[in-house]
Amino acid sequence: IGEALGKIAYLAAQNGVAKADQQMADTAVGEDLYRIGRIYNLSLRPAGPSSGGLVLSSSLSPVGIISGQQLIDPQGLRYSVSIGGSFANGDEVKIASIDTGSGTNIAEGTVLRWVSPPAFVNPTALVSTGGLTGGVDAEDDEGLRTRILSRIRYPIGGGNWAQFADAAEKSSTAVQKA
Helix, strand or coil, X not given: CHHHHHHHHHXXXXXXXXXXXXXXXXXXXXXXXXXXXXXXXXXCCCCECCEEEEECCECCXXXXXXXXXXXXXXXXXXXXXXXXXXXXXXXXXXXXXCCCCHHHCECCCCEEEECCCCCCECCEEEECCCCEECCECCCCHHHHHHHHHHHHHCCCCCCCHHHHHHHHHHHCCCCCCC
């Protein structure tokens, strides 16, 4: 009888530890972690797009390019023109990725292919100086946990530095930590 009671008490103690772990930000996992995040108005961050420019190569100057025209990189990821207008040969055209994630960050000089080239524009274009940057992968549970613990350690409010850092981090997926 004593051994049976000891086993029951042991199981009850283990269940108590498991329940306590579900309530603490440093040990919660899965849905329990997301619930704690919602208390602090935090959730997993989605993947973000990259942006930059391309060097226009055309046989006529100027040419009209409308925003939304699409290009494809060598891996098949998609990009679109951010700001349309009238451009001369060699001008920089601003683009942003349609697909998201760190795979959309590409180096300058990478060849992009127009899905449907504008009139008098070569079917390919080179990524301009600086490349395409800012693409980030979706946040994992450990990233969310780190942000929750930071919020607990440094509560925002009253115009303190934590409030400004929070505003910067919410401004764009490209700002991972301020």
